[in-house]
Amino acid sequence: MKSLQIHKNTDAVAELELIGPGRGNAMGPDFWKELPGAIAELESDQSLRAVIIRGSGEHFSYGLDLPAMASEMGAMLGDGAPGRCQIIDKAVRMHQGFAAIAASHLPMIAAIDGWCIGAGIELIAACDIRVATARARFALREIKVGIVSDLGGIQRLPHLVGEGWARQIALTGEDFDAEQAQRIGLITRIDPNAKHMLEAAYSLASRIAANPPLVVAGVKRTMNERIEAEVAAGNRAAATRNALLLQSEDFAEAMRAFMEKREPKFVGR
Template identity: 30%
Template sequence: MPLQLTSFSLTIHNHVAHLVLNRPEAMNTMNPAFWHELDAVLTELHRSGEARALVISSTGKHFSAGMALDVFGGAIQMDDQSAEGRAAIFDLLGDLQATFTKLETLRIPVITAIHGGCVGGAVDMVTATCIRYASADAFFCIQEINIGMVADVGTLQRLPKLMPMAVVKELAYTGRRLSAQKAMQYGLVNEVFDTQEATLAAALQCAAEIAAKPPIAIWGTKQAVNYARDHSVEDSLRQMGWLQGSIWSNAHVREAVTAMKDKRAGEFPPLSPLKTFGD
């Protein structure tokens, strides 16, 4: 059954999924529907195995202005009047964090094409993706400190793995904007392009290149890189041995080498669909 989406549009073409934030009139803010739909989309992409790369882009003036203000106005309850209410905040944040973590654990790479403002929760989101391209007008802002709170859905945990710690602290303490050019200098952004259109084109081109590789090898590479980020070299090498042993395919290697010699696209089987006991 097709997903019914109001905050996004989703297409899959030549094994590349393209998810577009499509509430430009609201600056693509993250209302409750955003969270429900993003979680559902990522769950389905992970399950199906149809897509081999995911591009996330946006519409309107800004990529996303972050959490919708009506969330703080009662759409989601944040009860600070009792110990029980404050304890419930822990579980609420855990649900939000888990949705963005699905970007990291998704079986395929995720590329973001960012233009205009990438603010607050949008920074949380893009830091969980694999590759970030930006247009020249893009900027990043840890907006939470400007509205009296701590960024709590991944920015403060992932950004220090991507940028110098002192820069992260400056941005997190002041709420200043970081330009696309500076973001590239610091390592947050892979490349900066003149226009929004050029940014998206580059993201889709990168996704197409990824989709042409053996999906299981891409899956294994993503697993290894993410594991190495959080573990020692010794532990990561050990994990690499188990990982390679579990996914190695002589047939895939032969097909990749033959395709390269013949100057043609390789033909590789997709990732197997996932099924649960409840299916």
């Protein structure tokens, strides 16, 4: 795989590592193609009881790799109604990876160091438990690039942090630190550095792995049953909205501003 690596350092616990190739483990076309298969590979290992998901290097993930996705999305945007249908279909396919994390019988622990932006937050929201380092930073910035978050984040976040905080995170697109993430319930613990965080994640995974696996899977799926039905419907609605919003002047301005490293000027068209 080009974007993910699986490491198995103990009998019962594996790591799924985000390795790019985009800067800051940004999620490009390879990531979206490979993630469902990576989860299926982990699930096929009968000895596994839990998975830790982490980023390589200094950051968890910068989120969607906009430059890598630009050519594919650009072709769709220039094709009128058929292109809009392709955008919806593409979004639905991208949903499959995070849905697989949530639906897996294996508990997933996100271990977050450095930046966790956009689709990065949507990934960790699909996990069961989240731990982080003191230097971790978070942001759901889709609103700042002219689109609706459409990978399950705005459906899952209210169940994690409450409706008020979820709306503030989604509507402002503002950054927040590990202390705030713990205060609102997005993460359950803060460690001083990546080494200590990974040790804590393994300890947590091992404690989960000591429980009966069929019951662990049953608890996870029972807790997720109502939420995931809501996520699927919300993702489809968001994808349909984005098929229109991606044609807007504000989205084009957001992309220009991103490439030119300046603040966008939105006009509501």
